[in-house]
Amino acid sequence: MIRTRPRLAVAALSLLTLIVAGCGGGGHHAKRAQPPPVVLPGVGHGAGANPQGNRPNIVLVLTDDLSWNLVRYMPHVEAMQRHGVTFSQYFVTDSLCCPSRSSIFTGRYPHDTGIFQNAGPDGGFAMFHNRGEESQTFATALQTAGYQTGILGKYLNGYHPADKLGESRPYVAPFWSEWGVAGEAYPEFNYHLNENGHVRKYHQHARDYLTDVIARRGLAFIRRSAAAREPFMIELATFAPHAPYTPAPRNARDFPGLGVPRTPAFNAANTKPPSWLANHVPLGPIRTRVLNRWFRKRAQSVEAVDRMLGLIERTLARTGQSRNTYLVFSSDNGYHMGDHRLLAGKLTAFDTDIRVPLIVTGPHVPAGKFVDKLTENVDLYPTFARLAGSRVPDLVEGRSLVPFLRGRSVRDWRRAVLIEHHGPDVQAADPDFPNVDSANPTSYEALRMPHALYVEYVNGEREYYDLTRDPYELNNTFDALRPLRRLQLRAMLGALEACHDAITCWRAASHIP
Template sequence: MASRSRLAVSLAAALLLSACTPNGTPAAPAGSPPVGGGDARPNVVFVLTDDLSVNLVRYMPHVRALQSRGVTFTNYTVTDSLCCPSRASLLTGKVPHRTGVFTNGGIDGGFVMFHRRGHESRTFATDLQGAGYRTALFGKYLNRYQPENTIGGGRPYVPPGWSGWYVGGDAYGQYGYELNENHVVRHYGHEPDDYLTDVISAKASAFIEESAASRTPFLVELATFAPHSPYTPAPRDADAFPGLTAPRGPAFDALPAGAPKWLAGRPPLTEDERAQIDVVFRKRVQAVQAVDRMLGSLQATLARAGVDRNTVVVFSSDNGFHTGEYRLNPGKQTAFDTDVRVPLVVAGPGVDAGRTVSAPAQNVDLRPTFADLAGVPVPADVDGRSLTPLFAGPPPADWRTAALIEHHGPDFDPSDPDRPRPGSGNPPTYAALRTAAYTYVEYVDGSREFYNRRQDPHQLRNIVEQLPAARRAALHRALKRLTTCRAASCRSADRVTG
């Protein structure tokens, strides 16, 4: 409640004291209600990308501009470096052992498992829709969701909580896909105007304008399929960044000392592999140009509709991606920072400008954050914490010190679009504990890793065997507490000492 009060005060101050919007247009007179609604609750625009790693942000000028206007979380991680488990955590505010979604399909993952366990009735969408918000999702939902699926009903299925639904299934190629548009399936072809990122950008802008005109607060999620493979750029970006190569940092084509069993013995990258990695990285940079323009277009729509000064914009990714680090071909699913640490940028009323936050944050925090912004009581059964206290001040004294990552593997599902290709990394089941200072990993095969990232930021020296036995035992106990926690117990188990 205290964080909600602080946010309300700062939001009111932002609304009353601004003479102009960030876009330079005149603000409404002091004391007048926001154009987008009859109360001071902010709108939320959430851009969620697919496989966008931290090293792509430098090529996204609108994202960088958003950073200058807001807060960047430098230790924001996902609960699993895999699409469906990460998105399940994001929607529900719960870690994978609570959602039961560990993979993209089968008996422990995918849309079917998420639906079967009843999670769709308790998400950030149902929270805000129940509080009077208009809510809409554009783009990607969960793996194995198909637009034409009726789930036993007469019409294509739309989950509870969403006022607007414009969602695709296997639309990774950006062309030749279907969208379920509010229970009606529409096919899109291969013309330039069918490019998916541009299509959802236009639809989201229309939804924002409608919501603003009706003076109703809104939450809009734009979940792009970019830059997921096959990394299809918009036609106007297909020849951009000629000659660009993947970063050759210290971890590129380097095997960590003391590598775990699944990685140990991985040979150096071949010349052909290096060349292909460069192609993949360049295409990923090309693919995010449309995403970046989409962010700029959304901000222009917010300003045009007169609601930019009362809208919180959030930019993030469902997981990271490695391109040559640790001798691995392009992929994800590992516990390395390349895969689990992703961008999180928040800007808007009540949010400090140009600040970075190093306190550990995680995707389970977004549901309680959105609830907090909307003045909705944070659901008691979530595992995450509202980030709103960190928007304009230091973290509370009892803030988490550790984040949990849980992964089931290896992934051999031939129908999974995220199935690792040869040499791209396909680790066995593991759980990991990540603090601002170190990463500790336990694998089902008995392997262990400990990287002191303050001394070894590129995670190239696994020093777990050098730790005193008492320290290893304490780390094991801390990880065990997190992998068995529920709700309030998660919010105490995540405060790890040492």
Template structure:
């Protein structure tokens, strides 16, 4: 088995010169296992005129807000930077959300609506040309060194590449260590700059740790003469909830949070797809607690990843010019509204996820309560890098918030999309009994409201000022003028593209 965490990358990296390749080889040889060598790598030397900033983007999988309390380094990031408290995933399935993050476009514009073909998956994003226009292509095109490590889009499988062949590497990525099938954290195959590399089932093969080693190696080979964007994309804490061996016995007494919507006593006002679920019994609650504990254990390796990357940046003198962005592709419910586990709803546990940013000039300890979304990440990265923001993106740059500037005009609403139910058993988000598997819907979240329209005609409405847990569906009591306003807003957002999205989202 070739772990390759300290190898000098091949492929496109060679075109940046023999000198850079030689330096990388010296560093990897001296360090042995990357980041654990006998001496720290030399500090980078600043280039004249001041370098463009680096960006490290750590994107987790299904990480809900209730896990942040168990991540000390993430909590420290909140003290050191800006927390976006109303950051919304516009689709709560992995592939649509990640396609939106890459492109800055809503799922109805990426055309990636599900995890699997024909309506989604990597095959859809690749087939419709989505990979030709992402933050990776614009950043690399402007001189950035870019790398993706970990989870890509569902359906991208380097293990299927024939022996001796190269796995596809999307445009825009200088370095590439990716798969879509690392959920078990062992026995997976990474495409390492196009070469499929198989990993086994030993503790050293634990995927989050392998990605951490590669990230440290990438930072150790960086200089201030060329900025970089590193996307570290974990499979944690997605099911089947496999922690690193060193964390497997931690938090023995932890239980899933018992918020107001946990095992909701009355769901008669909910849409018909939920009516079949009885209250969760003691054994079911015990299972929820057991799985929640596995999620808490899993994020310990992610938290350690953050610490090791931060240390590598400091060792190289790069920390003062690097933005660190921590986020999740979507949330995860565990017992809310009688739904045992999963995602796919428009309720808070599934759509409202962490976004925390630290870096040069970022105000410390600030909370931003405005509505933000995963459509905003691409334009944010591009503005930080001084790259012109494409007028085709649906989102808005968050840079004014990161600079502490007053923001006089911002959105009042955000669109949430779901094409369901999930019906393919091969889908990693295929739900078990009682998990919740909603049919297709569109929803709009305003500053204080959640309004949902199902394709079958049912509606939900919640006043989030008094009912943040979405327990009391008031659609039947909603005044007709306000209902019509929200329906019109939803229709405008469903049809929007680019600038029209940034105009429609200011409606109320």
């Protein structure tokens, strides 16, 4: 498998410094080349935001392949937006399940987790396990801080509930107090669940619908932890709305006539597209009808997730935990359906695939606030750790979002996020293996800036989209960029690819002209 292109960290950072210093000349730009004193709000050396006192609980509801256009079918999520903070510019490090989830768990980019795909020599659960990453997750930080920790539903691609991995019972990852994890349970029925080391078979009965099972077990965990007066953190990781987009039986007839959204990018051809995108033909009426049916099923499948959120809120209220619990809603990646003439899938650096919801409610969180700062899934680990009063390890590359949850404005923030992808996907057994009419790009790295997207492919192709003029990413204007701007972008991307801890990643992301 193609690895990330080798770059020298010193060379990339030095080149970036020289370019920034040379932009326009003069003393003002020369000063920008000197890194400011490192005072990082949200990048922890030392204790977190709540070192003493009543430690808050954290509930993370993490969906699979949920795109922003599904939120309108989730009234409890919309209520969360009214009562909490919405991070409107929240991105993932890769629009693929396992790399993204690895970044969520560890707070680190794929070039440091080593997880670039769902399986094989550079991805999947086996690689995550063999590299020792399971001892460096946010569960490690929170359990060490005295929290009850739980994960229910999806863990990482390639995890099989019955595998023992040399132990005497089916494997349970370290630092989780409660473990209820399935394997390839995308159909939502007829799956196995590893329940704290004991494997249980679920069948085709309505009660076996996986999202509902996750909900029941999650509510029981909340009630037990509240009764024991122990702080808790639980991740409820649904397989919904991942293909085959199976709704709960009670929702299977909802939204009659609903079709896929027709944005300006729907069935539209890009100008100067990369080679992997260039040969896609317009979607005809048959494929459009297929997309309509699939989108309707996706909307139906998230209804059970939304119901779960309502049950969580009610249980928190009944156990007296509402005012001391942060409820976090997000997805591992987004999803395209018909955009850029692509059928259905992910893997690209387009906003449909990399920009996902992040909505948080909880104590002191301002109601109805939208934060448009660039945030990324590597930020969840340091956020959870600091809320729990735990130290954030220096190797964590994200930044805590706690200041935003307190309603504060943060001037000193990153100016770009990094996306890293290895491709094309050639593993037909991969549940995310793209069909012939969807996206399967070659390896790339990308910078998503506030108003632009820059993509470098391993084959030398480049993309640049001016999102102010072209919000649907249809017109590749890289060829029109000035040579100096091209050099800047390459240096900026190289610096972020070469970062390996909170300080170097912050410096690389902050020195974006």
